[in-house]
Amino acid sequence: GAVVSQHPSRVICKSGTSVKIECRSLDFQATTMFWYRQFPKQSLMLMATSNEGSKATYEQGVEKDKFLINHASLTLSTLTVTSAHPEDSSFYICSARDGASSGMGNNEQFFGPGTRLTVL
C-alpha cells in the first residue's frame, strides 16, 4: 500500500528558532499534500493545501508567513515553523494524494505518522 513518511518524528526546540518538517510519499507521486495540526485531546485541524509547483493555500487563521510550505517535487513537501513559540507545540500530520488515482472509487489519500513538536 501507499506509504507516507514524516521526518523528524519528534523534535524539541527553543523558542524563537525555526523547525522544518518533511513529508514524503515513498511509492507514489503526490500531486497534492495537506498539512494538519492536532492539539492534545482535539481533532485534526487542516492548516493548508499544497500542490506541486505552486503556492500553498492556507486555511483561515493560519499565518502563511509563520508556517512556510514548500512542495517542490511530487514526492516531498516541507513545513517550516518559523520563530516557533510554545503555543506552536503540537502534533503535525501530513497527508498526500496519489495523483494516479482518479475519482472516488478508491481511497487516494494517505497520512504520515505525524511529527511531535515541542517548543521550550
Add this chain to the structure above:
Amino acid sequence: DAKTTQPTSMDCAEGRAANLPCNHSTISGNEYVYWYRQIHSQGPQYIIHGLKNNETNEMASLIITEDRKSSTLILPHATLRDTAVYYCIVRTQAGTALIFGKGTTLSVSS
C-alpha cells in the same frame, strides 16, 4: 461537504462486534461516506468508504441506510488494538482535504 454527528465515546468488550454509528442527514447524492481511525499519537488510518451500497473489507464493514442519512461502521471482532478515535467523514470531491470532526473514542477492554 455534509456535517456528521457521532457519539463521543463507546465501549466494547474484546472479541465482540463494535458498531459505531454516524449521522449525516444532510448528505447529498454525490457525497461519499469515509471512515478513518487514529490510534493515539499516530496518523489517521483509512478504514473504508462507500456511496450507497454496503461495503466490506478486511478491516470492517460499512452499512449505509437506504436514505443515506446514517451509516454504521462494524468491526466484527474487536481487539485491544482497535482502541482508537474513529472519524466518519462525508466528502464530495476526490482530491480535496479531509475535514475531521470530533469522532468517537472507542475503548476495547478485555
